[in-house]
Amino acid sequence: MWMVLLKRREIIPKKYKKEWESIPSVRPWISESIHGQHYFYCRFCKKDYKCGKTEIFKHMSAMKHRKHLTSTLVGSRSRDVNYKLIHPYAKFLKACGVKGILINDVMGEGMSLTTEERKSLTEFWVEICKEKNQFLMVQIGGAPMKSVIDMAIHAEKMKVGAIVLMPDLYNRPKNHLDLIRYIKIISDYTESVPILYHHYPKYTQINIDMTSFLLDITGEIDTFVGIIYSSNDLQESLSALTLNPEKYVVFMGTDDVMLGAVASGFTCIMGNSINILPKLAESICQCIKDGEIKSAQASQNLLKRALDNIYCNGDAVAMLKAAISIMTNLSVEPVREPLQTAWEGTLTKMKSKLHEIGII
Incomplete structure (x- = not known):
């Protein structure tokens, strides 16, 4: 068989x-x-x-x-600004020593908000900053000219600390003279509120030489006071800083070169990390002031590791909002489409990694 x-x-x-x-x-x-x-x-x-x-x-x-x-698509399309979270988040920032607030910019999903939403958010933050004695800057650019003018008039009326401008993201300026003309048009609709330009070439795809820009804008716009420099080019930003320090303020607006910027003489620091790790950014500044270079380097390295572990999981805006939820225990709203919201598995992995490197 x-x-x-x-x-x-x-x-x-x-x-x-x-x-x-x-x-x-x-x-x-x-x-x-x-x-x-x-x-x-x-x-x-x-x-x-x-x-x-x-x-x-x-x-x-x-x-x-x-x-x-x-149900997911309907929910994401109808998602509104959650004003209830602003007070506790503002309290967190104040407790961490944050002295200034910038709203309606790229990381605040300003580009995803309507003009009316941006104006409403401005009104809300004006009251909070009065209460907490914080300086308020409102980004009004990156929109059609008519909308930018509308927001400029509103910001003037609300007596904000300063207006921040990004360029028109469709009709982009071709050179620094185009940019000066753009800012001049907006300034004609405001009287006394200071104006800053947000130089963010990675996002705007506009890489205009800021030294030439500052030289030629001098005397053209009385209310123009400086630049937020969101670029890793420390040498170029330092040239802008030292050009006319009596007249123009230059903010370092990137996390990657925070240590180098402070050591080079920058006293005005911005960075995405300040939304979630303000104490770590403060540590870098204080250590440089005290001459503790190795401690400052350790803080910068830890900051980089934290941000690398946050941004590696997806879109920067979505991941930063997710990190805010983790660091503050506030249920921050997901991002609006077309940005993609972080899913639960990503949050779990991110939280575990931040705990592993000692952030939480």
């Missing part, structure tokens, strides 16, 4: 492929899973599933997934 032995076929688990995230119908909801490379995570259903392209499309056609898809 003959016996036929059938060799059992070994089933090899499918692994997650990054290329799946480029499929248009899959991209909005799929992500890696914290349970390992043999699973994928659905942001809409908030669950992990076994990998495989067949399994992905089967899941996408399931009634439960389509129901979650509809």
Whole structure:
């Protein structure tokens, strides 16, 4: 009697492929899973599933997934500004020694807000900054000229500390003379409120020489007072700082060169990290002042590690908001579309990593 032995076929688990995230119908909801490379995570259903392209499309056609898809899209489109969180967040910043507030800029999702929302948010923060004795700067640019003028008039009426301008992000200035003309038009609608320009070439794709800009704007606009310099080019920013320090203030607006900036003589520091780690930024400044260079270097390195572990998980704005939730225990609202909100698995991983490096 003959016996036929059938060799059992070994089933090899499918692994997650990054290329799946480029499929248009899959991209909005799929992500890696914290349970390992043999699973994928659905942001809409908030669950992990076994990998495989067949399994992905089967899941996408399931009634439960389509129901979650509809409710998620509706919720994200109707998401409003959560004013209830502003007071406790302002309290956190004040307790950490933050002296100035900049609102409606890139990291504050200013570019995702309507003109009316930006004006309403300004009114809200004006009252808070009066109460907490903080200096308020309001970014009004990055919008059509008519809207920028409307916000400039409103900021003047509200007596904000300063107006911050980003350029028109569609009709971009071609050179520094175009930029001066743009600022001059806005200044004609304000009387006394100081105006700063936010130089952020990585975001605006406009890399105008700020030294030439400061030289030629001198005498043109009486209320123009300086620049927020969000660039890692420390040499160029230092040239702007030393050009006319009696007339113009230059803020260092990037985290990566904070140590070098303070050591080079910058006294006005901004940075995305101050939203979540103001004490660490303050430590860098104080250590340089006290001559404790090694301590300042340690703080800068820790700051870099923290930000690297935050930003590596997705869009900078979304990840920063997620980090605010972790650092302050406030339920900060997710970002508006088309930015992609961080999913729970990312938050868990981020929180674990920040704990590991000693931030929390």
